[in-house]
Amino acid sequence: MWISKKVKQYSYIHGKADINHTVENCNLILGIDEFLHGKKKNKQLESLSFKKFYQRIYKSPDNNYLDWVDEIKDGYKKYINRQKNLDVLLDKSYSDGSLLNNIGVQKNLQDMAMEECPKHKVYIFGHSLDVTDKDILKLFICNDNVETEIYYYRRNKDDKESLGKIIKNLIKIMGQKELIRRTGGTHKTIKFIPQEI
Incomplete structure (x- = not known):
């Protein structure tokens, strides 16, 4: 990564x-x-x-965050376009065989296939994730190339009150389906990290 x-x-x-x-x-x-x-x-x-x-x-x-959002989205867009171009080149090379005979083209195709999407990390500390900040939070959290770590306070290891509030607020920001997609599975992009005193 x-x-x-x-x-x-x-x-x-x-x-x-x-x-x-x-x-x-x-x-x-x-x-x-x-x-x-x-x-x-x-x-x-x-x-x-x-x-x-x-x-x-x-x-x-x-408002530096707006520049960061542009950087995140531009990087992802370039990556997706490269992948589309790679698919087109691979289809062409396999259909007529001409490109596969060129060592330089083979190396370029391998390099393109190995490139990973640029990843970004967002750390959120001490924020309720209230819907009043939806316009900013959604810009970051709802990107597939952003890993978000949300740090929250708990009194002890059994205390889930703050986590419950954060989950409710995230549902208001992005909806249940999107929250489920981003908090589980192999493409998980949101992690909740408890903090205790």
Whole structure:
């Protein structure tokens, strides 16, 4: 498995607490979920300033995560396109036999077949995974080339209260079917890691 050597330390997706901030330049994101549906959410804007997505735009906290998401998606897209090209080349080479006689082409085909999809890791600490952050969390967690480790607190080894809450919130973010797919089987992409004091 190949994991990118570029390590991103962190992103302040909820802003950063700073003693030097004032009411005017504080960029902390403390908001509510969208409660309106359909056309209403784009027309009834009285409570807009309390919604997290609005605050992320208005207060401009650290948004490096958007660059990371682009990098993750671009890498996966390039990998899928390479695999499609490889399949086309292999079909052609086996159907007419011409490409298999060329040692250089054989080496290129072998190299392409050996390339693995670029993998990325996301570590989530101390986050409730509340649906109010669905727009950001889903960008990361719902990628097949992202392995997500979710660290959660428990009082003792039998305590599963926090884990239960996190699972409920993930269902709200991605749905039951997607959560089941990502937490089991050979293509598991989400791990829950308990932390005790």
